[in-house]
Amino acid sequence: MGAHRTVVSAQARRRWVVVLAVVAVLGSLPVLAGLRPVRAAEVGLATLRERIAASGRQAHEGYALSSGLLPLPALPDLEQVTALVTGTTELRTWYAAPDRWRVDVVDEAAERDLYQTPDAQYAWDYGQNQLTRIAGAQPVRLPRGADVTPPALGTRLLGLAAADRFTPLPGKRVAGLAAAGLRIVPASADTTVAHVDLWADPGTGLPLQVEVTARGGSRPVFVTRFLEVHLRTPDASVLTPPAPVAGMGFTVTDTSDILGAIDRLGVGGLPERLAGSPREATAVGAAGAYGAGLARFVVVALPGRLGYRTYGRLRAFGQAVTVPQGEAAILSTGLLTVLAVRADRTYLVAGLVQPALLRRVAAELAGGAA
Amino acid sequence: MIAVELAKLFRRPRTYVITGLLCALPLIVAIFLATTRVPPPPGQGGAFLSAVLSNGALYPAAAMALVMPVFLPVSVAVLAGDAVAGEATTGTLRYLLIRPVGRTRLLAAKLIALVVFVLFAIVAVLLTSYVTGLALFGSQPSAGVALPADVTSLSGVTITPAGLALRMLGTVAYIVISMLSVAAIALFLSTVTDSALGAAMGALAVLVTSQVLVTLDAAAAVRPYLPTRYWLAWIDFFRDPVLWRDIERGAGIQLVYLVVLLGMAWANFLTRDVVN
Amino acid sequence: MIVTRDLTKRYGRLTAVDGVHLDVREGDRYGLLGPNGSGKTTLVRMLLGLVFATRGEIEVLGRPVPRRVGEVLPDIGALVEGPGAYPHLSGRANLRLFDAAGPGGSRRDRRRRVDEALERVGLAGVDRRPVRAYSLGMRQRLGLASALLRRPRLLVLDEPTNGLDPRGIREVRDLLTELNAQGTTVLLSSHLLAEIDAFCTRVGVMDRGRLVLQDELAALREPTGRVVVATPEPERVVALLDGRVEGRDGTTLTIRHADPAALNADLVAAGIRVTELGPERRSLEQVVLDLTTTSADRVEAA
Secondary structure: OOOOOOOOHHHHHHHHHHHHHHHHHHHHHHHHHHHOOOOOOOOOHHHHHHHHHOHHHOOEEEEEEEEEOOOOOOOOOOHHHHHHHHOEEEEEEEEEEOOEEEEEEEOOOOEEEEEEOOOEEEEEEOOOOEEEEEEOOOOOOOOOHHHHOHHHHHHHHHHHOOOOEEEEEEEEEEOOEEEEEEEEEOOOOOEOEEEEEEEEOOOOOOEEEEEEEEOOOOOOOEEEEEEEEEOOOOOOOOOOOOOOOOOOEEEEEOOOOHHHHHHHHOOOOOOOEEOOEEEOOOOOOOEEEEOOHHHOEEEEEEOHHHHHHHHHHHHHHOEEEOOOOOEEEEEEOOOOEEEEEEOOOEEEEEEOEOHHHHHHHHHHHHHHOO | OHHHHHHHHHOOHHHHHHHHHHHHHHHHHHHHHHHHOOOOOOOOOOOOHHHHOOOHHHHHHHHHHHHOOOHHHHHHHHHHHHHHHHHHHHOHHHHHHOOOOOHHHHHHHHHHHHHHHHHHHHHHHHHHHHHHHHHHHOOOOOOOOOOOOOEEOOOOOEEOHHHHHHHHHHHHHHHHHHHHHHHHHHHHHHHHOOOHHHHHHHHHHHHHHHHHHHHOHHHOOOHHHOOOOOHHHHHHHHOOOOOHHHHHHHHHHHHHHHHHHHHHHHHHHOOOOOOO | OEEEEEEEEEEOOEEEEEEEOOEEOOOOEEEEEOOOOOOHHHHHHHHOOOOOOOEEEEEEOOEEEOOOHHHHHHHEEEEOOOOOOOOOOEHHHHHHHHHHHOOOOOOOOHHHHHHHHHHHOOOOOOOOOEHHHOOHHHHHHHHHHHHHOOOOOEEEEEOOOOOOOHHHHHHHHHHHHHHHHOOOEEEEEEOOHHHHHHHOOEEEEEEOOEEEEEEEHHHHOOEEEEEEEEOOOHHHHHHHOOOOEEEEEOOEEEEEOOOHHHHHHHHHHOOOOOOEEEEEEOOHHHHHHHHOOOOOOOOOOO
8 A cells, every 4th residue: 555545545434444443432431441440439437447347247359369479489388478568369258257268369270279178277279289177266376368369458458557647548449349449547657568459348347358568669569359240158168178189188187377387396496576566465475476566577486497498588689687596697688578587496587577676676585585 | 156166175186195104103103102001190291191001092182282282273274374375376366256255255265265174184083093093002901801992081981982982072172262262263354365374374473472471470461361271171182081071162263263253354354355 | 348547556566556547348358458557456356355456447248346246156156376275175175165165056056056167178087086185287277167156147257277288278278269259258367478369359458557558469560661571682671671671580670661562572672582582560469568667576786
């Protein structure tokens, strides 16, 4: 065609116009869908807080995506935990009641499912071809996929932030629902969290989206949100754990992860106070929590080999910290700060706290335990 | 015209060579797996590969995961790139057009022939890999008795043979749809250039770019619109309950690409000078 | 049958066909003559709706092209710039596919139609060998058979004798003559003078995209007003007709004279022996060479 019009160039132009029109229509659909105005039900800040706090009874099922942007290396035997904060996790949730739910962590060609039934938890790992029945309470355990669904994370952060400042946020459409928002601004100067933004279904208080922004950052570094959510009770068959069959590994345990195992080794003996905060009474054995609100941090005493490898990893990616005795390394990701201290034994410390606080903790752990 | 295109497809030795190669890849993998019994570590290697060691009935799914990301799109791109440009090269395009065959009809027939090829190739791969799977891995871990070939879904729930058949059917349908965008891209380029190789290479360049962008976090904003983003979504058929989200989106995206690129092919080809 | 008005085709800056007014009448054996690259093939492609004109109108079998080309193509058989066939299939399979691709022609008598077409072009005994193994001449015949499948009213043939041996050329010419006698209009495009000369009744000459001449062949070959005389005694002729001898080549003389019979009488009266005598006619070659400028595939230094 070029510069010269042929006798059919008018037809050709018409055809291209039709094609371009189709492209324009198809291309604008997602944009238009996003422009739908949000008319969140007017709900007061206090009411919203109450409803979110009580949303644990709200049955729902959905598909959520959590994504963390923290520059954290994979720590030995903790890969599944670090993956939660360094990448995107696809989650499917079915929630009937606090003691009857299921959360699937969906991978490209694998799946890790967690079932909560009134009498036990069941974990299914497709990659390992392993079904695990976890009986009994788990006083200490690692964070897992089920902890970062918007409802789980939202209610947990709200619970921790009881003493902090709350401000309302404009509503927003999440997974097709008009959600009401609130912002938590931590009062403590020790935490790295600048604010937590939370959107919830105004009627039921079910958290739909949670964004955590670190101090000094303009964009949230951790986001979890529903892409699809239905406020209905899931089918009972979905909540029934698979039955073990031949060819499938099946174990019964009372600890779900390595932290539980370490805890049972009884390394024990954590300091009563660290950086001015007392150890929480609930913590037992090898793990302990200190601090209040979002400035909480967790200390774990790691056994020999694992401690050595974990320290090496943090030393490689983080900074060395001078301590009175032994050695320590700290890794600051902006939001999450991780510290490893090698003194008489190895401590792993993690929390959404300022590096300065953990440096003090390092000094106390390395000096005090001598 | 469709019958003519199908006759051309199935009377061409090339069709069978490509299908044979597609079937050969899972076969080779199966032989290595069966002789060494070294499963890929969980989360790595092809989907379902570690599971087939205990149950060969799942091997067709593993075979799909093997041919889907590279081999199948390459063959579709080669065939689709050849669709119009190849006719131009052999000089048959002008004779078809003055027969006369309407240009729109020609494009439609070409596309249908491509769909039939994909179906043919997939079914061939499924059948050969099913036989391979049963022969090399057996249908039950502790063989001996011929028990029904129950397989475990990604969610750990046992899939009945009927359920497995349904899921495989869904998989076939989804893969055919996934290949539509490749076919449409190559078909469009095939109407632009007279070089079949150029059209195939162009389509592959688009796919490789898309594959790279899918894994790039910086390109997250465009990821949902990339043609290859949802290619492996058929794996979601093997979850329990089936995760429809990506499957629906994948099918939708593929149809959008199909409509747009076929539209472009049509707009370009209908008034193009056939000088070859 | 075919009328074009001011038909022009440009490819970028190159004008391939320039303001052509073609007129092919029913029953014609029309010869489109011109050197390579003069625009014959582009013209033929435009008539068939393969290439779209930049300007001008085309009417084929009374219908506008390319707007209603679909209605006229079933009545046209064509061979454009060499035959085209699927190389891995046999000739027969190729014809079946082409027959099935087009409209009309029921499935039941497809075999008969294909056999008939093969018979006509002298490929009746063709075996299952793939076209890949055919000679150029066989492919040419196959292309011709494909053009004849639907007993067309109009045959548009571009260089149909390419690759054929002299006997083959003769066979094709006889076939075309026979078809023409049965009422088929034939448009034959060629760069070979002899071919057009031997077959056509009307000639169009193309040069650099323009149709520089379009006329009855007989009209082009009218006498030039000169007489060619061959004689063993050329000197005596020159002496007798001093001043009217315009050319001499050995024993052959070209003499300006209106009436060959009168000249013959004069020579005989003078006792000059004559071996040959006749009016000089313009050869088609001369006409074409006079009209065309240069061969398009010739590249002159600037």
